[in-house]
Amino acid sequence: MTITIFLLFVASVLFLSFYLGRRVKSSGGYYAAGGQIHWGVNGVAFAGDYLSAASFLGICGMIATAGYDGFLYSIGFLAGWVVALFVVAEPLKRMGKYTLADAVDLRFDSRAIKLAAAVGTLIISICYLIPQMVGAGVLIEPLLNLPHYVGVISVGAVVIAIVATAGMTSTTYVQFIKGALLIVFSFALVIAVCVRGISTTPDQGGDVPFYEYGTALVSELGGSVVGDPVAAGGLDFVKVTTSGRDSWWLEVEPGLLREIQWETRTADGQRLVNGEPEVLGVNELRQVGGVVSIAGRSGPQADTGPISPFRMLALLSDRETLVQLWKTARIEDGQDIVTVHYPTLVAGNELMRPGMLFRVEGSILEKLDFLSLMLALFLGTAALPHILIRYYTVPSPAAARKSTIVAIAAIGTFYILTLFMGLGAMLNQTINPLTDNMSAPLLAKSFGPFLFAAISAIAFATVLGTVAGLIVAASGAVAHDIMDRFAGLRLTEKAKVRAGKLAAVGVGVVAIVLGILFRGMNVSFLVGLAFAIAASANLPSILAIIFWRKTTWQGITASMVVGVTSAVVLILLSPTMWPKYGLLAQDAPFPLMNPGIVSIPLSFLTIIVVSLLTWKAPSAPEAVAAREPDARKLAVAGGS
Amino acid sequence: MLHEPAMRAGTDHAAGFKTRLGLKMFGFYSLFYAGFVAINLIAPRSMEATIVAGLNFAVVYGFGLIVLALVMALIYSHSCGRQEAALNGSQDGSCDPIAGEDSTGAPRRTGS
Numbered sequence: 111m112t113i114t115i116f117l118l119f120v121a122s123v124l125f126l127s128f129y130l131g132r133r134v135k136s137s138g139g140y141y142a143a144g145g146q147i148h149w150g151v152n153g154v155a156f157a158g159d160y161l162s163a164a165s166f167l168g169i170c171g172m173i174a175t176a177g178y179d180g181f182l183y184s185i186g187f188l189a190g191w192v193v194a195l196f197v198v199a200e201p202l203k204r205m206g207k208y209t210l211a212d213a214v215d216l217r218f219d220s221r222a223i224k225l226a227a228a229v230g231t232l233i234i235s236i237c238y239l240i241p242q243m244v245g246a247g248v249l250i251e252p253l254l255n256l257p258h259y260v261g262v263i264s265v266g267a268v269v270i271a272i273v274a275t276a277g278m279t280s281t282t283y284v285q286f287i288k289g290a291l292l293i294v295f296s297f298a299l300v301i302a303v304c305v306r307g308i309s310t311t312p313d314q315g316g317d318v319p320f321y322e323y324g325t326a327l328v329s330e331l332g333g334s335v336v337g338d339p340v341a342a343g344g345l346d347f348v349k350v351t352t353s354g355r356d357s358w359w360l361e362v363e364p365g366l367l368r369e370i371q372w373e374t375r376t377a378d379g380q381r382l383v384n385g386e387p388e389v390l391g392v393n394e395l396r397q398v399g400g401v402v403s404i405a406g407r408s409g410p411q412a413d414t415g416p417i418s419p420f421r422m423l424a425l426l427s428d429r430e431t432l433v434q435l436w437k438t439a440r441i442e443d444g445q446d447i448v449t450v451h452y453p454t455l456v457a458g459n460e461l462m463r464p465g466m467l468f469r470v471e472g473s474i475l476e477k478l479d480f481l482s483l484m485l486a487l488f489l490g491t492a493a494l495p496h497i498l499i500r501y502y503t504v505p506s507p508a509a510a511r512k513s514t515i516v517a518i519a520a521i522g523t524f525y526i527l528t529l530f531m532g533l534g535a536m537l538n539q540t541i542n543p544l545t546d547n548m549s550a551p552l553l554a555k556s557f558g559p560f561l562f563a564a565i566s567a568i569a570f571a572t573v574l575g576t577v578a579g580l581i582v583a584a585s586g587a588v589a590h591d592i593m594d595r596f597a598g599l600r601l602t603e604k605a606k607v608r609a610g611k612l613a614a615v616g617v618g619v620v621a622i623v624l625g626i627l628f629r630g631m632n633v634s635f636l637v638g639l640a641f642a643i644a645a646s647a648n649l650p651s652i653l654a655i656i657f658w659r660k661t662t663w664q665g666i667t668a669s670m671v672v673g674v675t676s677a678v679v680l681i682l683l684s685p686t687m688w689p690k691y692g693l694l695a696q697d698a699p700f701p702l703m704n705p706g707i708v709s710i711p712l713s714f715l716t717i718i719v720v721s722l723l724t725w726k727a728p729s730a731p732e733a734v735a736a737r738e739p740d741a742r743k744l745a746v747a748g749g750s
Numbered sequence: 751m752l753h754e755p756a757m758r759a760g761t762d763h764a765a766g767f768k769t770r771l772g773l774k775m776f777g778f779y780s781l782f783y784a785g786f787v788a789i790n791l792i793a794p795r796s797m798e799a800t801i802v803a804g805l806n807f808a809v810v811y812g813f814g815l816i817v818l819a820l821v822m823a824l825i826y827s828h829s830c831g832r833q834e835a836a837l838n839g840s841q842d843g844s845c846d847p848i849a850g851e852d853s854t855g856a857p858r859r860t861g862s
Binding site for chain 2: 178181182184185188189191192193195196197200201420421423424425427429459460462463464465470471477480481484488507508511512514515518519522525526529
């Protein structure tokens with residue numbers, strides 16, 4: 111049933127796309143859905159566009175494995191809409207036509223701005239695409255028992271079909287449907303979590319027997335310890351051989367061992383799980399999570415039964431509540447590579463405040479990293495190209511404003527639900543130790559196949575909707591900004607649409623490749639980086655063009671180039687990337703994981719300095735012209 | 751219907767009001783958001799304190815940021831709509847992008 115519902119959903123989306131695609135003939139229809147989408151539909155589509163794999167899969171996964179720190183992303187992602195509504199929405203609608211470049215270039219007609227804005231849009235879109243494609247692969251793996259890369263290719267193919275057929279029109283309706291379904295089914299999942307309540311012996315509704323990890327003395331195991339304890343992740347692990355079979359344990363104190371899970375990659379390429387060959391459905395890593403003590407009580411008598419959402423949060427915040435957060439560490443065992451998965455106990459009062467992931471009580475650098483992330487999340491939303499172009503799909507600035515309010519309501523509701531879904535996955539032990547991205551769908555699976563199928567299909571559509579929006583933005587940058595306006599190819603309406611479709615195919619293929627390469631990274635974290643790039647590249651230019659008369663085309667161009675370059679370079683030099691080059695994270699030249707605190711101010715500084723250096727007071731005729739309507743501005747407003 | 755050109759808008763005499771109101775509300779919310787970040791950096795353990803109904807400060811403040819965004823958005827929309835009705839004579843915010851516009855009126859300069 112799961113696969114049937116899933117495939118039916120995808121087929122429906124494709125049908126809708128092809129149906130709407132037959133009606134798209136003009137570039138206005140392809141890039142901006144004719145500017146005639148109702149604000150209510152656009153608002154929900156905003157939610158569908160914005161609530162990406164990062165929001166659904168990534169945030170829920172992060173909350174499940176790090177508690178409140180994952181919720182910081184929800185807060186930051188939502189707060190960013192305040193900037194969009196109060197500062198950007200209406201002015202941008204007045205100034206733009208199809209792309210961000212249209213708006214920031216309105217006063218100048220500068221080829222340099224067009225190129226910088228288009229390249230920036232491409233880079234941001236691709237950075238944002240990576241986590242979406244990673245999320246797609248993660249979804250397909252357990253749902254259809256297919257490899258990760260098949261999931262990535264499937265999403266890529268479906269999205270390319272959607273975008274290449276009808277552009278923004280089909281994208282809008284896919285996002286509308288997905289946004290609405292996501293919120294409705296997330297509500298259903300949260301209600302189910304509350305009805306089930308909290309238990310120290312969760313059994314996923316009786317489907318998965320509770321597994322208790324034991325503690326034993328070495329002498330009780332009837333085996334012998336091989337070699338010395340191995341340090342990893344700040345703890346000691348030991349290998350015990352019993353009747354010729356090896357097992358790995360966490361050494362709690364000398365001689366006292368705690369049971370864990372482990373994977374072994376042998377020198378001959380074999381993959382073992384807990385000492386036996388991995389067999390799907392038979393011998394896999396057990397899902398993890400769990401609460402050991404509920405406000406000081408444990409065992410069956412501690413089960414809460416159905417509880418209210420607030421009561422759940424109150425119990426989890428109790429300092430006598432103990433939860434298991436599972437960590438992972440790598441050990442070299444001769445020629446074998448062993449990955450151990452082990453629980454750490456965390457008190458509720460620490461779980462439900464920042465600190466597990468972002469070390470707000472740590473060093474100055476760690477505090478700066480937290481500040482940098484929160485800054486990028488707050489300022490990034492109003493600078494995301496695929497969000498900005500949605501302002502062009504409605505008929506008036508007032509409609510842009512109203513649709514933003516609908517978006518805030520829908521997105522805010524969803525983000526509150528993420529806290530309960532993430533914590534629900536942790537409480538019900540539905541976290542895959544290999545990737546936290548699947549926590550929400552696996553939580554749904556614990557409530558039966560229908561909810562799992564529905565949530566998986568919606569999660570898949572979540573990826574589709576966001577990827578479609580990103581590819582529309584990227585194809586607009588290539589075909590409209592670069593080919594038509596920068597290169598001056600003067601394409602006909604038909605040719606512009608065809609160029610957009612070809613660009614969509616190209617960007618889609620790039621996204622597929624990157625989605626396969628970046629497998630395993632938390633998708634929220636990757637999106638956080640995309641926010642930093644967007645805020646650095648675009649926001650200073652957008653604010654300057656709206657509010658500062660002395661802005662020059664040189665200032666905008668320089669700011670965009672400096673913003674995107676500094677953000678990308680700092681990420682490449684960060685502790686996040688350094689291990690990917692085979693180096694130690696602590697040796698990374700830039701010590702922060704999030705670049706926004708450097709790159710965003712740098713971009714603002716650049717536009718101020720360069721604009722002041724290049725600004726000239728307008729001559730009298732220019733000043734008069736500036737106060738009168740000109741044909742181009744009217745055309746922009748009319749969307750012709 | 752979906753693929754027609756966008757409608758031609760009328761003059762928006764409320765643009766200045768909306769810009770000023772938007773900036774004020776943005777400033778207020780930014781302070782509230784900055785307070786959240788600052789408390790986490792300066793006194794993170796204060797986030798553990800139970801505030802109401804067993805909920806701690808972190809949860810209350812976090813939910814507060816989300817709910818406040820929506821409340822302020824509704825107030826902003828209501829105020830803008832009322833001003834548009836009074837000054838433009840329409841509820842849908844019909845406006846001309848040039849007249850009354852105080853943000854994009856600088857002279858066009860030719861770029862590179």
